[in-house]
Amino acid sequence: MTSTAAQAPRLEPVGISIAGVNLSYGTTHVLKDVSLEIAPGEFFAFLGPSGCGKTTLLRLIAGFAQAQTGRVAIGGEDISALPPWKRDVGMVFQSYALWPHMSVARNVAFGLEERRVPRAEIAPRVQEALELVGLGHLADRRPSQLSGGQQQRVALARTIVVRPKVLLLDEPLSNLDAKLRVQVRRELRDLQQSLRLTTIFVTHDQEEANTICDRIAVMNEGVIQQVGSPMDLYDRPANLFVAGFLGTANILDGAAEGAGTERAFRVTGGGIVPIPAALAVPAGVKLVFRPQNALIVPLAAPPAPGRTRLEGRLVHREFLGATIRYAVRLAAGEALVDQPHHGGDDQLAIGATVGVDLDTGKALFVAA
């Protein structure tokens, strides 16, 4: 590290490697054989419903939870045995955890003081970090005098000022109102890009994860379900949980039949979807499609090419603005179908029997 604060060196980003982690609290198995590679400089998300173990995994990396088996390495160095204060892993807490007995500047200076950074260097670095989050003018305030959004930025400044090897964010947007959330997540992304800091973001909100992260690990019940880019996960979900957790998924029962190039999925109650030749389809597979990949049509019209016809009754309707979302009860299950809304269009009547024409090219075959 150089002694001039202004030209802070950008450290080379490092990767995080988690291997074979099992963690239990008493009889509760919280993390089950978790292994994960996070690339240097990546913005990575742990996504899952509450209780899925994502926060525990984050706390494990920071050293606040102890695994029974497995190891965590940062930049190739095993840190499993290090106490939290020797890990050099920056964490922003969900509650921000700003110390109420210190001013904003003192909060931000804390980590530098603990690292025995020379006094002359601390003040400019604190100021620089506060400027970075746009709060340079609030250095002398107490945390209690700040708004939620400002507190969140101070917590971020306090963490990045020590130039940690990696940045851990525990649901950082959950205490902000909806409008601020959109703004802050964008700022977080920009900041992460400019610092090139390997970052893990814990959230239960798929939209948050989709909008700012390079890759996502979807977790459920202590198990990593799938790792991939947001689009990957949406377009090629590994299982029904992932399909349903990211976006809206219609899941239809049925069975694969035939062989070779003649293979097709027969949807219970009608409709046939060809299965691409290269695709391996395990037993018990279900057909999944997104609401935008089907059309609602009158029964009289024949299906367009590349589409297969399902029949059902309209049972529910939600006007969403750009689209109208219809729920259609099919023999194979209930399906949600989005119809684009153009001003002045009439809505379809509840109770009508309609055809749902599914784009067979967009259909997914997903194992349970």
Add this chain to the structure above:
Amino acid sequence: MGTVAAPAAPMAYGKAVVPRDWTWPQAVVAGGIGLFLLAFLVVPVANVVFVAFVDRASGGFTLVNFQDFLANDIFVRSFWNSIWVSAMCVVWGTAFALPLAYFTTRFQFRGAILVQTLGVVPLIMPPFAGAVAMQLLFGRNGTVNLLLGEWFDINIPFMEGLNGVVFVQAIHYFPFILLNVSAALRNIDRAMEESAQNLGASGFRLFRRIIFPLALPGYVAGAVLVFVKVFDDLATPLLLNVREMLAPQAYLRITSIGIDDPIGYVISVVLIAVSVGSMWISTLFVRGRDYATVQRGGGGLAKRMITGRDAIMAYGVIILILLLVLAPHFGLLLLSLATVWSFSPLPDGFTLRHYERVFFESGQYITNTILYAGLAGVICVVLGVAIGYLVMRTRVPGRHWLDYTAMTALAVPGVVIGIGYLRTYIGVKLPDGTSMAAFWFMIVLALAVRRLPYALRACTAALHQISRSLEEAAENLGATKGRTVRRILVPLMTGGIAAGFVTSFATASVELSATMMLVQRTSDAPLAYGLYVFMQSPAGRGPGAALGIIAVVIVAICTFLAHLLVEKDRAPADR
């Protein structure tokens, strides 16, 4: 609404008609409480202050009484002695309390609950009751010094002069610090600590920079309580034969020279000034540092396993402190069962004779105590609920003054209340011709007024936890204010009310400062007074100790009941 009504609409919504936002029953209750506080707190205390500043001959304002006070060596020395003893009690109390509080909230080890419970035990005994037992254990010819002399030929003056007062009081009052610091530590959001660790702090630096500052307001609240209590205490120094302290001086002046001696009043004013002053300083200090509301997570510090050498050290420290702290109880128990105990490490023989004597000859002490403390507890709770309700749920004018006035009783020493009652009511004759100041019920009132702040806090805390929507739901379904209080509020407050009653009862049953001034006949005296009388003579020590043990048992049962009630009340709230 038709067009005709339109012009009237702004009137209906605007500020033109402001309905009265309180009711007459509320005002009547507030007025009654106001009168009570006026008669039994404000006027007596004002009277004491007034007398201190009045020239007896001319009736005009004078400072001559204070000059007399300052000119007299004994009083000045007493003042500094009292300050010294109080300060040292805070120092030693801190030394006892901090390790216990920190170890039990911080580490996961067996017996943490036991330590917390035993740590509070000293509070449930009148400090003066332990004083005599401590003489026998730690005095010049007490058990410890006899053994030390035999083994190492040294003699430590634990109990000589002011040391004795410090020793006994520190052991008695340190739980105030323990309770406050433990609560403060438990309220710290775990993320506060973890974020510091995440940024590289650990061990003692973590404690010094984060944990201690966050727990400091709790510590200060406990410390100032210890300081004030010790400063005001009358009976302990007297029992240890230390007369050169302020509260004993006030008592001695009034009882030996008489109710008209101005020096007693001057000392009272000094006692009040020091109490109020130290509380004021502590509020200044704590102001802006009450962080409890800022922290969201809660949950307390992360508990750690403690192992190996650390565990042995921690247990060693804890056991040593607990032994010391429980010594008065142990000594008192031995004394109450001893035939003769003097110049020997342990009593010569054991007997139940003392208990027999106490029960058969001095039973009135016990019944009086239960009667007085019970009545005082009821008064406290009724006033506490009423004031709490008026402050938090109504807009009766002056309601905050009731609250403030009731709370000021915290800063008024018992001796001052006693002197004030004597002075104010000595001339008031009851129908049977005796003076009102000699009426036993005055003791009850003094006890009630002194315990009111605690009961009031318990009741407001209970009220605070009850969501207003519960009452609004009742009113919405047709219940009047009065019926809502009776059917919704009071049942929901049961735990708080019971806790308030038991705390008042338990502390009132061992209180002596005000009682000592007001007891006119031994037949009217409560247990604490009887204990004091017994302890005056060597022959009375045995029965006195037996009485002390009975007091401890009564208070212990009550405290346990209070604990049960509070726990029971709290249980459904926890998820």
